[in-house]
Amino acid sequence: MATPAAFLGHGGRLGAARAAWPNAPTPWLDLSTGINPRPYPVPVLAPEAWSRLPDPESLRALERVAAKAFGVADPARVVAAAGSEALIRLLPRLLTTARVAISARTYGGHADAWKVAGAEVVDARNSTADLRVLVNPDNPSGQALPPGQVLALTDGPLLVDEAFVEVDPALSVAPLAGAPGRERLAVLRSFGKFHGLAGARLGFLVAEPALAARVRQALGDWPVCGPAITAGLAAYADAAWAARTRLRLADDAARLDVLLRQAGFEIVGGTTLFRLVRAADAPRRFEALARAGILTRPFPWDETLIRFGLPGPQPDWLRLADALENLR
Template identity: 50%
Template sequence: MRAVLHGGDLSAARRRHPDAPQPWLDLSTGINPVAYPVGTIAGDMWSRLPDGEQERALIAAAARRYGVAEPARLVAAPGTQALIQLLPRLVAPSRVAIVGPTYEEHQVAWRRQGHDVRIVADMADAATADVIVVVNPDNPTGRLLARTELRAPRTLLVVDEAFIDFLPATASVSGTLPPRTVVLRSFGKTYGLGGLRLGFAIAEPDLAARLRDELGPWVVSGPALAVGRTALLDNMWLQATKERLEEDGRRLDAILTAAGFKPLGGTHLFRLVEQADAPIIVQRLGEHGIHVRSFMRQPQWLRFGLPGDDAAFRRLAAALGTLAS
């Protein structure tokens, strides 16, 4: 199977546009452009192995943040991508339905392990599957299914909630986990720390234990344990960030509408739009040193991450303004 293309591949963009203005404005990811302030990390975090007390403190913070009453249901991992690749190895060959189009790594991971995978339009079309995978809210469309629509099949329901942190708690199934369900929660996207590599699975205790066994010891670095715990307990930062992102989202919507894009959806961290000449727009923006996310299977789609400051907003608006000239 071909490799999946992702946002954030600035090295490839630089090769395509060696004369583009510097620095590049990377709007191709769904990562918060204003990161959580990490502060100073103690030197011994880098020089010694992470210990069990640190991990338990992180799990307790994550349980509080995600509304999980039993910490035994939580598994910390070096990013949710590791969990996406691990889960298909723990399930016998099955009929897997992925509600899509969506984040393609789910499809790649299940097919790599020999499962019979099909992409379906909605939960009704997935009813006969053994395993159902849903990204909720979806990446890249932003489609959000209500909790009442999420029903586990015979084997497993996987709900990837990577972009749900800024929605009301009632949107998530983390705190009221249905039977035969595993929820994935990303840390790096919300907190703008994708390079930290931290994510969580929430599952029934037996599956959570199997995931921990497969991941092995010391799977999350000491710095990630410390930063993650502090950030997950910082509710004031999360609320202020939500308000900022909502304001910035409205500002981005206005810029994209003025440029003639058709809105298709999005989340607090990105917008999906449609334009007939999207490949040309990607090329032209690249010439301006601006990188956006395109999609091979949906060539008219573009995903714009939120600019991180006023200068970035002005730069995007100016570049889009030249497209009409």
């Protein structure tokens, strides 16, 4: 049983899922993305957030608040953009890089972006590359390297995608990125995954000031919408919510582990926002879950793997438990 190609590149393909399985029960339960299902409670938006162009000072304020949350001493090194994906696509057009080392089994958007820009993408272990890209914690394996190991990977330019690092901030090398002596280190941070607000499209680059200035210039005057700025200002200043959320995610991930093991899956990786599991008949299981209106994430390099995000409200947990019970 072949998994439809539409689901092998990214999660969140609900439109394709509705088309592929039109008789599936609705609403769909989307577990394919690894986004926090209990989002940050965004404050009520002032009408001006929608009706006016974002004020440049509010954007700078967002970058200052984000810098503090990331442990970055100089906010000039922090650049806000409309999602880390926008930065992933932009950086290859700004940097003169002929050969980039990226794992073949990590988030595929990095390799795609560098290939489109004309760079040669080589194995992550290739020591002749002009730039190395690391996703830490990795997506989808969840493998996480401590800062010392990250910094020891290369003496050359290193771009670290920390999209899932909010679950364990101690792993982050963002405080060092672009600082004196670390000019070759740059970091990407994502707002939407941990805060459960992927629709806000907000992400950040942390880099040395000259590169940060080039990125700001390339992004233009209004790189982030007003509602996203409002959400980011509130969420990054709310350390108590973040601490509570990390504890809840750990509990929910453990609860998901129990369900997955009972269904016969082997847990082979993940973070507290998602679990990577293996089953010999994973394509059949992906299809069966889809027919039950539950979308998960398969992978092109290994058909035995599936990634599960966390359910949110109790009815979603019960729905997943029932569907997993029917797999056995």
